[in-house]
Amino acid sequence: MPLPKIAIVGRPNVGKSSLLNSLAGSMISIVEATPGVTRDRISILLEYEDIYFELVDTGGYGIFDSRELSSDINSQIERAVKEADLVVFLVDIREGLTPSDEQIARLLRKNGSNVLLAANKADDAGMFSRAVEFMRLGFGEAVCVSAANNLNKSYLLEKISEKVADIPSEKPEEAFMKIAVVGKRNAGKSSFVNSVLGEERMIVSEVEGTTRDAVDVRFLKDGQPMTLIDTAGVRKKGKMADSIEYYSYTRAEKSIRRADVVLFLIDAVLPSSQVDKKLARMVTDYMKPCIFVINKWDKILEEGYDAEPEDFSDYLTETFPGLRYAPIAFTTATEGRNISSTLDLAKELFKQSTMELPTSKVNEAMEIIKAQRTGKSDKGVFPKIYYATQVAVQPISLLVFVNRPDLFDENYQRFMLNRLRDLLPVSEVPIKLMFRQHHSERRQMGREKKIKNRRE
Known part of the structure; x- marks a missing residue:
């Protein structure tokens, strides 16, 4: 089921990306005091009081872009406005009403958009009275917010939810x-x-x-x-x-x-x-x-x-x-x-x-590896594999029980990985190998240490 779509629109540097990040509770869009940082349409899924909706951040409308992308940015914004069930029209309460705000208002009226006016950078309640002049835009009283300080964040979400309450909405499936x-x-x-x-x-x-x-x-x-x-x-x-x-x-x-x-x-x-x-x-x-x-x-x-x-x-x-x-x-x-x-x-x-490999298949592969390569010895002791088991996915992680982990050098591990990809149905993904000394080897080393201590 399509979710209600809410587009945040405004002139450059009024805080659209900061508002999206504030509502999302994390830094989704890059925030920088440079007009035109956001160029593409950035969208996130939000839920408020059991109402789910898609929130879309757009580039600053009417920006002059040094890389001659201005028309592309404006085109993206116009498309977002046409697709939106609700437009959050963001203005800057500090700078007041500007010709660019009026230009955007004309675009929204021409499109017949459902508009919620919001005045950003209202860092304290004493600034709220300045929002009166924005009523000249024709979209009613502005909701005063401060994206930087999270001021009136819940109230804005409440107003958004009220505006889209009649549009069917349900929790979307998690991405596969x-x-x-x-x-x-x-x-x-x-x-x-x-x-x-x-x-x-x-x-x-x-x-x-x-x-x-x-x-x-x-x-x-x-x-x-x-x-x-x-x-x-x-x-x-x-x-x-x-x-x-x-x-x-x-x-x-x-x-x-x-x-x-x-x-x-x-x-x-x-x-x-x-x-x-x-x-x-x-x-x-x-x-x-x-x-x-x-x-x-x-x-x-x-x-x-x-x-x-x-x-x-x-x-x-x-x-x-x-x-x-x-x-x-x-x-x-x-x-x-x-x-x-x-x-x-x-x-x-x-x-x-994400495959869970049968332990029997993993150990069949280990037996083949043991038969094909002995590895380098250390004072007559060669690498020895007892058995292996899968312990995790993403990446495929195999815990290999051996006589001495230090004997399994980079070359031996590379050989093991190549053969495992040949022998198991995970040939095109990373495999993580972890080595642990087998308990019988630990007991043997403990006995040898005790004997040595007695002799000394």
Whole structure:
């Protein structure tokens, strides 16, 4: 069932993102005292008094953007207004009524929007009287709030709930899977998200760094609710121009940490960079299932590059050895090519990463590993595996009982992981190995220590 949709609209820097963060109780949108930080439509699900609704943060209407994205930003806002069941029209009580406020009011009246007027930055009750002048906008008395101080937050939520109370609403299903879309700047992440949704939710431009926030978008795939997280394009830390880009960088890292599966977008015609390698390290460190999505594949075909899909497999294995098990998809996001099959592959990786393996199958694999490799000895003592059991999922985590954990060096562990992927139905996802000394070995070491002590 569709939820009531509430759009927060206002001129630049009136505190729309701060208000969304305040109502959400966490920092969803980047907040910065720079007009135009929010460009795409950021949305979250909220509940108040058993009424569920989607709250949408938009960019500042009428902003002049230094990267010539102003018309795209305004287009996103106009689309949000048309789709909204209620518009929270936010104004700045400190600055008072401005021509930009009046311009937005005309847009809302033209659209016939259901409007709730809110005056932000009313940091104490003594400022509330200033809101009288906003009645000239024609939307009644403004609700005075302070997003920074959470003043009148509950009252605003109450007024929103009253305005949408007649619209059917029920608790939405939890997302079956969260998919983070990551990559360096201008790799096609927003085009990918728009293609999945079948609408221009994200601003798409050849200008690098168009997306700044990490944007969660819910959608249905084969009747199952999923969440796509479109992240800002990452650049090298030394080249970050301002704190906004730094927030975007940390947001991308957080998105990887939150995700069940990561879609790692690679521009088909550009060589990998240090940024790509850093993102790959993040994915590896957090042990997330990952798909290399080679985007803009149409350019390879159209421009006559001498490259085949198998060439990319060798190249990615060499460049990102820590993700050699990750599958590869080839897409043209702007045309919607292979988007659905990439999502199907993400579902398969999610299935693998949440699989509970029978202990018997795990130990059959361990027996094969023992037979194929003995490992290096330490004073005549070789690595010995007793048995293993799965203790967790996401990532698949195996606890291996052995004679001495220190004998299982990096090379032996790498061999074990490669063989486990061959032998178990988890070939394309991370596997975490943990080693513990078997109790019989501990008893034997204890006896040997006692004998040694007596001799001394």
